[in-house]
Amino acid sequence: MKGLVIAIQFLTRVSMPRVTVSNEEFAASIRWFPAVGLLIGALLAATAWAGTRVDSWTGALLGVIAWVAVTGALHLDGLGDIADASGAAHKDRDRLLAVLADPHVGSFAVVTIGLQLLAKLVLLHALIEMAVLEAVVLVPLAARIGPLVWSRWLPDLHAGLGSRFRRAARTIDLAGWGALLAVAAWFAPGLLATPMLIGGWGWWVLRRIGGISGDGHGAGIEIVESGLLFALAIGARLT
Template sequence: MKSLIVALSFLTRLPMPRVEADAGDFADAIRWYPAVGLALGAIVALAVWAGSWIDPWIGALAGLIAWVAVTGALHLDGLGDLADGLGAAHGDRGRMMSVMTDPHIGSFGVVAIIVQLLAKLVLLHAGIHWTALVLIPFAARIGPLFWARWLPPLKPGLGASVASAVRLRDLAGWTAMWAAACLLFPPLMVAPVTLLGWAWWLKARIGGISGDSHGAGIEWCETALLFVSIAASRL
């Protein structure tokens, strides 16, 4: 239970009991990331439903605000840092890492975050079933467990420490949960493609994983799965 509280405290701004946690506890918390996704998805679905009583655009905006507020824009920050690093690197990995650790945001990061927010807003307005809204954040947060096991860390830190915290039974358990979720929402079967695609892209482009690329990957998977759910509903 402690790891779940740490995961909720780290990935969300939801009020949680205060617990003493060290670096090992933060690493172990990755095992509960998908569960955090379920809680986030439920809140987003509720916000969209409530706002849609007024207008579909209000519902989409309410859902987006809830998504950003509950996560504290944590994953958007990772997306912005990764975009800045790649945009400024020009093939120089050292420069990329230097830019990614800079606390200031640049033009590449601003553009990436704006495009991501607009994409989610439009997709939420297109009409996402509440089941999808609950399950998509869950599926996207299975990604970090696999990425931590598959990809070498780019630098010391949380991204490196979580690799040893992910156990095979964690991967098996959440994969089984994902398979069950696919029975409720079949388009979720595309999730492994988005997760594997992100891992392949990171390996080919930057050579490994970091906390920022975990966050950016979650954002990518959420948006891709939102798009797939809309496309599937139109077929």
């Protein structure tokens, strides 16, 4: 369970007991990322449900606020960095890496983060209106299977935080979370889009950026989350 505590400390702002962590234990915590996603999903869905006591838009807004607050905007930061770096990628690789390392926020990041938050707000509202808010609990879980896949599949963009996870994600971890996702998809068919979204992000990062990094993991989680909200909305509309 120590790995779960480490993963919660890394991915959220939830208060946890302090533990001493080795490099190997930190890397192994990636195996628990989907479990942390389930915690995030439960918190945001509960907050959104409470907000619906006022109206559906209030519920959606509070849900998005809770989503950002519990993660500390960790993945949004990665999304912004990737957006800025991608905007500079037409120049050269050195320029791309320099932009990724730059702590300042550029116009690409501002626009992308704004659109991401707007997308989550609108899609969460749609799911509330269609009375399928409970399915949202599973979205952060499914999205956090992505880092396990990307760590095994994609080359490291550079030696950084993301590279520490390489080889820590085992086949048994992917099989276990994949099986759980398959069962969950029986109740929320929109989750079947998860492999396509995870694979699509990995292909885009490889083609456009050249490899995966901590920013790439964070941005990918955000993209997959929005894609799954959209997929759930489509699935709910068709049933």
